[in-house]
Amino acid sequence: MITSEELKVLAAKAEPVFKQFYKKNKKKLEKMDEEIHYLHEIHSATTDCLQCANCCRTLGPAIYDKDIERMAKALRIKPSEVVSQYLKVDEDKDYVFQSMPCPFLMPDNYCSIYEHRPKACREYPHTDRKKFVQIYNLTVKNSYTCPVAYKVLKDLAF
Numbered sequence: 001m002i003t004s005e006e007l008k009v010l011a012a013k014a015e016p017v018f019k020q021f022y023k024k025n026k027k028k029l030e031k032m033d034e035e036i037h038y039l040h041e042i043h044s045a046t047t048d049c050l051q052c053a054n055c056c057r058t059l060g061p062a063i064y065d066k067d068i069e070r071m072a073k074a075l076r077i078k079p080s081e082v083v084s085q086y087l088k089v090d091e092d093k094d095y096v097f098q099s100m101p102c103p104f105l106m107p108d109n110y111c112s113i114y115e116h117r118p119k120a121c122r123e124y125p126h127t128d129r130k131k132f133v134q135i136y137n138l139t140v141k142n143s144y145t146c147p148v149a150y151k152v153l154k155d156l157a158f
């Protein structure tokens with residue numbers, strides 16, 4: 001398993017190649033969802049999120065009203081209490097966790113609200129998304145945090 005420090009170094013080295021690939025292949029990428037989703041499946045299946053938890057430690061997922069309702073049910077508190085106890089508004093006016101690592105990340109890297117976690121947590125790192133080309137540049141950023149994102153881009157661009 002690549003450590004978070006190793007991943008940052010690898011991603012920084014690869015970033016110029018990732019960006020160059022995008023410049024040269026933007027049109028081609030529009031038709032590559034199937035291949036990208038296949039890479040997503042392979043790398044998700046061979047990466048143990050419980051050994052990693054980088055996203056839960058460092059990224060602040062945007063949290064929407066539906067997420068707050070689900071979390072309130074899971075925690076058996078009111079939605080307003082979820083907001084006051086766990087959330088703040090960020091510069092994009094989205095709710096995010098008040099601090100990271102996430103308050104629901106357990107010492108063994110399990111998520112204590114896993115079944116009720118926010119949509120952004122479920123979908124991260126989004127490499128199985130339709131029209132992947134639209135989030136290619138976001139994925140370059142995510143390659144510094146998520147080994148799955150890094151490996152998908154590496155297989156594409158190298």
Ligand code: SF4
Pocket residue numbers: 047048049050052053054055056124125145146147148149
């Ligand atoms: S989604 Fe990516 S960053 Fe998050 S725990 Fe899994 S491998 Fe790590």
Ligand code: SF4
Pocket residue numbers: 055056057061102103104105106110111112113114117118121
């Ligand atoms: S809610 Fe769960 S999955 Fe989402 S960041 Fe927190 S620990 Fe990770």
